[in-house]
Amino acid sequence: xxxxxxxxxxxxxxxxxxxxxxxxxxxxxxxxxxxxxxxxxxxxxxxxxxxxxxxxxxxxxxxxxxxxxxxxxxxxxxxxxxxxxxxxxxxxxxxxxxxxxxxxxxxxxxxxxxxxxxxxxxxxxxxxxxxxxxxxxxxxxxxxxxxxxxxxxxxxxxxxxxxxxxxx
Numbered sequence: 655x656x657x658x659x660x661x662x663x664x665x666x667x668x669x670x671x672x673x674x675x676x677x678x679x680x681x682x683x684x685x686x687x688x689x690x691x692x693x694x695x696x697x698x699x700x701x702x703x704x705x706x707x708x709x710x711x712x713x714x715x716x717x718x719x720x721x722x723x724x725x726x727x728x729x730x731x732x733x734x735x736x737x738x739x740x741x742x743x744x745x746x747x748x749x750x751x752x753x754x755x756x757x758x759x760x761x762x763x764x765x766x767x768x769x770x771x772x773x774x775x776x777x778x779x780x781x782x783x784x785x786x787x788x789x790x791x792x793x794x795x796x797x798x799x800x801x802x803x804x805x806x807x808x809x810x811x812x813x814x815x816x817x818x819x820x821x822x
Contacts, residue, residue, distance in 0.1 A: 655707055659700075667695040675764040677733040682760075683767050691764070719749035726753040731761030 659666045671691045675683045695703075728750070730743025739757065747755040758765045 656704060659703060659707065663696070663700070667692050671695070671764075673763075674736060675762055675767060677731075677735070677760055677762050682762050683764065687767055691767070716745070716749060719746060720751070722750045722753075726750045727756065728753050729756045729758065729765065731758045731763065731765040733760055734763045734765070736763035 655666075658669075671688045672681065675681055675688055675691070681688065698706075728743055728747045730739050730746075732739055734743075743755070743757070747753050
């Protein structure tokens, strides 16, 4: 991937967004949404994009997950070819013992952009450790403003963000 991004940014981002938003080769967003994502990718600094790519492939946050103490909702597409569910969403859910899991049917890695506007949010009354197989409302995408998931005030969505600082 590093060689592809270094050799031709435009071609890399074109293919990456196809993979990011597709299930079995079928694009799950509009071409306009994919184009908006490409524009966003193109705004990245090359050094930052390469370091981010290296970080995704080398950083291991598994030891940090049991330390998460806030109520957590894990959302993952069951058709994610970029970061498959069994290797990520399922493991995250298991590592955060009190988490709830929503598995999005027929959803790619870019699931929040691929979910139809008419979808319903996961039930905030569900309990236990079993997956909830629903299609919640989108929580934001380049073409739509963020929409809150229906959940109790005490429950929070947790996302891991890697911040990389560079000397300029």
